Amino acid sequence: MAKAAPEPDPTPNEKPSFDGPPILPRVATGEPAAINECYDRFGGLVWSLARRFCANPTDAEDAVQEIFIDLWKSAERYDSSIASETTFVAMIARRRLIDRNRRRQRRPPMPTLPEQSAAPEESIGQAEMSEDVRLAAEAFEQLRPEQKQVLRLAIHHGCSHEQIATTTGMPLGTVKTHARRGLIRMREILRAQGKLVDEAGNRPGGDEA
């Protein structure tokens, strides 16, 4: 166990920020000081995701707690050559949030805005965002319009295929195809740009990472 470092100022940041030196390797070793630092870095990210998926703030607070426990247990799996810490944390958070909603056998109300919005809510060039997130935004713009529409609905609240079919009027099978192919295409684009290499180091076409 590493020696505990002085605890940082507990005052929450004014705005979520994800910059900084790697923290997950320290979390993986159980370093006590990493607990506060991990929360300070990713608390805003996890909270924002939880608020979007959860019906009320109380539920979101419970979800955030569960997500950080998941993160604490999963940190040793993180590989900086595959994705950024931000994306890894978001993946852990999404899994927990989707699973919570699935266990409840209900999902939050259908969003009204996402389907109508033709583009991401804001230009993605945020300084605090990691490069793979910025590239994901660019990759998204390369998808077919139908794939973008379906993925936007699926991603925003974890809407089911059936809900998306109802909202868009697309046949269920078409929704599934757009969702799967769109996401697979996203991964291919990211890999082609040097992001999201698989665990064997493969990129599309068999390139070595």
Add this chain to the structure above:
Amino acid sequence: MSQTPPAGIDERSLDHAEEWLADRALLGRGDAGSMPRRFADHLDEGLDLAAAALDLALFPPREVPPAALRARVTARLREVAAAANAAATEPRAIGASSTASTASTALTALTGGFAASRSGSTGWWVAAAAIAIALLAWLPSLDPRGASPKVGESGESAIAALRQHASTKVVACACTDDPLCRADKVCGEVLWNAERQEGFLRLRGVAANDPRELQYQLWIVDSSRDARYPVDGGVFDVPAGEEEILVPIKAAVPVRDAALFAVSVEKPGGTVVSERRFVAVAPVS
């Protein structure tokens, strides 16, 4: 599909696996169904990571968490870290019953469901709290290291280990006037350790139940949570001929500040909306 199939897996099978992984990334493991076992060693988290990156790109995080949440989360993480360290050197408790896991799943739905449909239903917990307060006046103090009841060896070992922790709370469990509780006032005890999120209910003098007709369900009132949303501690049975039983507490969600444990009579399988028929309560003084 442009990914090169791993050795021994044809392209069609890989397409099938990719579909499964895409569903998992977007819908979760349950909705995606069972993953063909033969693919497990060949596939990565690329689609999950792509979905996560896209999520952040489409909906940049902007919200600032409540200030109090930081203390809660970091405290809980310290508990987890401490428990992980302790687990490496101490024996673990006996497992919960299968019925408890069913109830846990059900109660997971309770918090959200109640908030949506039963926002005004605080009455039964108020009633339970009133019962608890009334019972506090005459409850005798319970020696936390009293005589061992006639329960299984594994249960006693687990209880003994739990008692050794300074942070373990031991509270007396009192009968209500329900006819199913035949004990004379005190009908058992609850041991609960918040750090380990582990505990036991020892119950005696409670009538055996027919699981086809009714079951007992343990609830935990957590004072750090909204009082409308008690935490499910599991569903259990009292077998015929058993004067005393030992029930591992399997809290459906983390319990930070247990204020009251209560046993109710419910339909088979437990419930998310209690019938409010209590047979025993254990207030944490």
